[in-house]
Amino acid sequence: MENSQFIWMDGELVAWEDAQVHALSHGLHYGTGVFEGIRAYETANGPGVFRLTEHMERLHRSAAAYGIPLEWSVGQLVNATREVVKVNSLPSAYIRPLVTLGTGSLSLDPRACSTVTVIAAWQWGAYLGDEGVKNGISVGVSSWRRFSESTLIANAKGTGGYLNSVQAKLEALRAGFDEAIMLNTDGLVAEGSGENLFLVRDGGVLTPPVTAGILDGITRRSVMQLLRDDGIEVSEVSLSRSDLYYADEMFFTGTAAEVTPIRSIDHRRVGNGHPGPITLRAQDLFRQAVTGKLEAYQNWLDFV
Ligand SMILES: Cc1ncc(COP(=O)(O)O)c(C=O)c1O
Secondary structure, three states: OOOOOEEEEOOEEEEHHHOOOOOOOHHHHHOOEEEOOEEEEEEOOEEEEEOHHHHHHHHHHHHHHHOOOOOOOHHHHHHHHHHHHHHOOOOOEEEEEEEEEOOOOOOOOHHHOOEEEEEEEEOOOOOOOHHHHHHOEEEEEOOOOOOOOOOOOOOOOEHHHHHHHHHHHHHHHHOOOOEEEEEOOOOOEEEEOOOEEEEEEOOEEEEOOHHHOOOOOHHHHHHHHHHHHOOOOEEEOOOOHHHHHOOOEEEEEEOOOEEEEEEEEOOEEOOOOOOOHHHHHHHHHHHHHHOOOOHHHHHHEEEO
């Protein structure tokens, strides 16, 4: 983060160290906020922000779903993002928009609270490590279930919901795994702590449906389209824990994780323990698309 100087905050570019909120902000106490994670990639035409409008539309949907007032339009947020990447001279970036409730009340009725909107950007490498992207990571099924739609809004990026993900992540790391897979409250496979999950069986690609209580990931949709356009069958189906053990290949997708192969699940090897051909194909197509090398997907990039 040390390579970034300015953060966009409610319409102004402020110095990194001055982007502060009050200690009694509602969002700090109750997790009343929504956010996004976006990446910009280095391309021949300068930094290209991947599916920027879709991310800002999801931010708006998340805010509406959780009743967080968001006064900036998608267009304004898109322009602000471009500005942040540009002013920080970032060739590639991880971008973090956040809309969180500020001061005004610490009652559970948040209607008197101000809203703070922030967009930060900095250079950030592979979320699950370069080694993980290359050779795959180890995962374990978490004892924590992904919160259900009857508890919170699973298909929205609400800040408070991530207490659930953090518990799963910590448990996995303490058990010696790189990442967790969470089941939903029905015991069906949901997703990683911050990634969507795909598995490959008999040459077909399977991924849990959004109704499993997952985040409808933008990388997930992109990879589904890239694979389908490449002639590979992709189905959204309910998956059980045993499906994980019988998979020939398995991988995560996400803005932070990109396409990360999974080499073991609960100490059982996935396939031969190395990233398989469909995983490698998904990784390659995704990498080419995000770096502007595939003509057909140029409209996924917003050049700064
Ligand atoms: C819980 C969760 N699932 C899935 C994803 C992947 O979504 P996307 O590809 O839109 O980044 C993320 C990251 O945003 C996440 O936090």
